[in-house]
Amino acid sequence: MTFQNLQLAQPILRAIEEEGYSEPTPIQAEAIPAVLQGRDLMAAAQTGTGKTAAFTLPILQRLYAHKPSGKRAIRALILAPTRELAAQVHASVRTYGRHMGIRSVEIYGGVNIYPQTKALRSGVDIVVATPGRLLDHLNQGHLDLSTVQTLVLDEADRMLDMGFIHDIKKIIAKLPHSRQTLLFSATFSKEIKRLAATILSEPLAISVAADNTTADRIKQTVHPVDRAKKADLLSYLIGDRNWKQVLVFTRTKHGADKLSRRLSADGLPATAIHGNKTQAARMKALKAFKEGRVRVLVATDVAARGIDIDKLSQVVNFDLPEVAEDYVHRIGRTGRAGHAGEACSLVCIDERHLLSRIEKLTGAKIEKVLVEGYHPDPSIKPEPAKPRGGRQRGGFGGRKPTARGAGHHRGGNFSRKAR
Ligand code: AMP
Numbered sequence: 001m002t003f004q005n006l007q008l009a010q011p012i013l014r015a016i017e018e019e020g021y022s023e024p025t026p027i028q029a030e031a032i033p034a035v036l037q038g039r040d041l042m043a044a045a046q047t048g049t050g051k052t053a054a055f056t057l058p059i060l061q062r063l064y065a066h067k068p069s070g071k072r073a074i075r076a077l078i079l080a081p082t083r084e085l086a087a088q089v090h091a092s093v094r095t096y097g098r099h100m101g102i103r104s105v106e107i108y109g110g111v112n113i114y115p116q117t118k119a120l121r122s123g124v125d126i127v128v129a130t131p132g133r134l135l136d137h138l139n140q141g142h143l144d145l146s147t148v149q150t151l152v153l154d155e156a157d158r159m160l161d162m163g164f165i166h167d168i169k170k171i172i173a174k175l176p177h178s179r180q181t182l183l184f185s186a187t188f189s190k191e192i193k194r195l196a197a198t199i200l201s202e203p204l205a206i207s208v209a210a211d212n213t214t215a216d217r218i219k220q221t222v223h224p225v226d227r228a229k230k231a232d233l234l235s236y237l238i239g240d241r242n243w244k245q246v247l248v249f250t251r252t253k254h255g256a257d258k259l260s261r262r263l264s265a266d267g268l269p270a271t272a273i274h275g276n277k278t279q280a281a282r283m284k285a286l287k288a289f290k291e292g293r294v295r296v297l298v299a300t301d302v303a304a305r306g307i308d309i310d311k312l313s314q315v316v317n318f319d320l321p322e323v324a325e326d327y328v329h330r331i332g333r334t335g336r337a338g339h340a341g342e343a344c345s346l347v348c349i350d351e352r353h354l355l356s357r358i359e360k361l362t363g364a365k366i367e368k369v370l371v372e373g374y375h376p377d378p379s380i381k382p383e384p385a386k387p388r389g390g391r392q393r394g395g396f397g398g399r400k401p402t403a404r405g406a407g408h409h410r411g412g413n414f415s416r417k418a419r
Contacts, residue, residue: 001029007036009064011099012057019095025050030206031182032058035150040203041182042196047155048332049208052092055152055182060097062150063125072103072123073147077175079131079168081158082302083108083279084286089154090128102126109133110279117142131159131167138174145174151199156185156192162302165195172199187325218331218341222355222368226376227348230318231259233374234346235266238296243314245289248298249330251319259318260298270296273303301326309333317345320354324361349382 001024003016024032027049034041035058045051059076068075078093080086090106097104105119107129113136120127120143127134127143137143151172153159159168181200185192196203225233238246250256253274263270271285271294282303288294290309301321315334321327327345334341345366347355359365 006032006057008032008057008061009100012060012064012096014099015096016053016057021053025054027051027206027208028054028057031055034204034206035059035180035182036061038062038180040180040200041184042200042203042205043182043184044186044188044205044207045184046186046208046329046332051184052089052154053096055154055184056089056092056096059126059150059152060093060100060102063102064100072125074124074127074143074145075147076126076150076152077145077148077171078126078128078152078154079134079159079171080128080154081130081162081164083110083130084282084303085155086128086130087283093126093128097126104128107133107137108279109136113137131164131171135167135170138171145171146176148175148179150180150182151175152182152184154184156183156195157187157189160189160191160195165191168195186329218334218343220331220366221342221344222347222366223344223371223374224368224376225346225348225371225374226380227350229374230346230348231262233371234259234316234318235263235268236374237316237344237371238263238268241314244295245292245309245312246296246314246316247289247304247309247312247333248296248316248318249304249321250298250300251321253300255319256298256300256303260296263296263298268296269294270298272298274300275302277303301330304330304333313341315341315343317343320345320347320351320358322354324354324357327358328362349376349380352382 003013003021003024006024006029008016027043027045031041031043031054035055041055043051043054045054055078063075078086078089080089086106086108090104093102093104103122103124104126105116105124105128107116107127109130109132113133116133116137120137138145153168159165181203183192183196183200183203223233223237234248237243248259250259253276256272256274260270260272271288273282273285277285285294285297289297298318312334315331317327317330321330331341331343334343345355355366
């Protein structure tokens with residue numbers, strides 16, 4: 001299968017070529033023809049499978065093939081759960097559409113609303129948005145969604161987890177009834193299926209093969225250690241293993257800040273991203289990390305959701321996540337696009353139950369490796385978890401761990417031509 005076989009127009013093929021993609025990923029090969037035919041889609045795919053291009057490329061193709069005669073109007077609306085993901089999807093829209101004269105805008109909160117309003121007024125073909133800020137604009141009459149032909153819900157499971165269901169329904173009520181809807185989700189819970197049943201019409205169900213699971217693609221290790229020694233161990237590992245770029249997950253915002261200060265004090269340039277930071281600060285931190293000026297990025301789950309760091313080879317779970325599925329999302333930041341990746345977890349005695357939950361979800365035991373000088377003290381007894389400081393999930397701070405199925409992991413390897 002080649003991109004040429006997929007009947008995409010020359011300006012799109014040129015952009016794909018410039019990105020260095022040699023062939024469509026499995027989800028792209030399945031989704032692109034269906035979207036071009038105008039079908040609805042229900043796709044099980046995580047970040048890392050090439051899902052963004054799977055919906056962006058055919059949307060661009062449809063816009064290109066049917067140029068409107070009159071004034072520019074919004075023809076595609078893409079909804080994403082977080083600002084980072086919206087910004088990233090928008091960057092892809094711009095990349096793949098750069099030879100097409102298409103106009104698009106990204107809409108999310110935490111930044112000045114005025115430039116967004118201005119862009120909307122001047123006319124755009126594609127809007128990429130988080131639900132909350134889009135509703136603000138809708139309520140203020142800044143945009144008209146009655147011309148939308150294609151709606152995409154990206155990472156729909158996250159949108160529901162973050163409590164966006166009512167916002168999504170309000171937005172959908174403003175769209176034409178007859179439209180194409182594409183729903184992407186890493187997992188298919190009852191809630192997602194219920195939503196899908198109400199908004200999709202005879203959808204094609206696509207599931208990226210689960211044969212190439214995280215466990216196969218990413219080397220995973222657990223380092224048992226006492227809680228009080230975790231920061232020391234992390235500092236040691238970064239130096240000893242000479243990790244140049246490492247993404248570290250903590251459970252709380254406060255924990256992320258504290259750890260990044262500690263690592264910086266140890267001479268390891270570090271910065272934290274989490275929900276209390278402004279959008280500008282998060283973007284700045286991400287940029288510094290991608291450019292190698294910051295060696296360690298410490299993040300909470302929400303802040304890191306969907307961020308795409310090319311060739312990131314090392315992920316560390318400083319704390320294990322309370323929700324086992326977040327583990328899969330976290331380690332999925334590494335080992336992207338066929339590159340090797342490693343994920344290690346620093347696990348103290350209080351986190352053993354979280355580890356069992358993860359192993360149950362992924363269906364595999366994770367190798368335990370003791371690090372010399374950091375063996376846990378056998379006299380330390382488990383302590384009940386302290387209540388967390390700060391809400392973690394856009395207003396849904398205390399989400400209870402759920403026992404959802406292992407679901408769909410990332411798809412097969414795919415290649416990028418050497419640039
Ligand atoms: P996504 O799953 O959309 O987050 O994409 C993950 C990564 O795969 C991004 O860095 C894309 O640039 C890259 N990518 C998407 N499609 C392809 C392809 N056909 N070949 C190689 N890399 C790709």
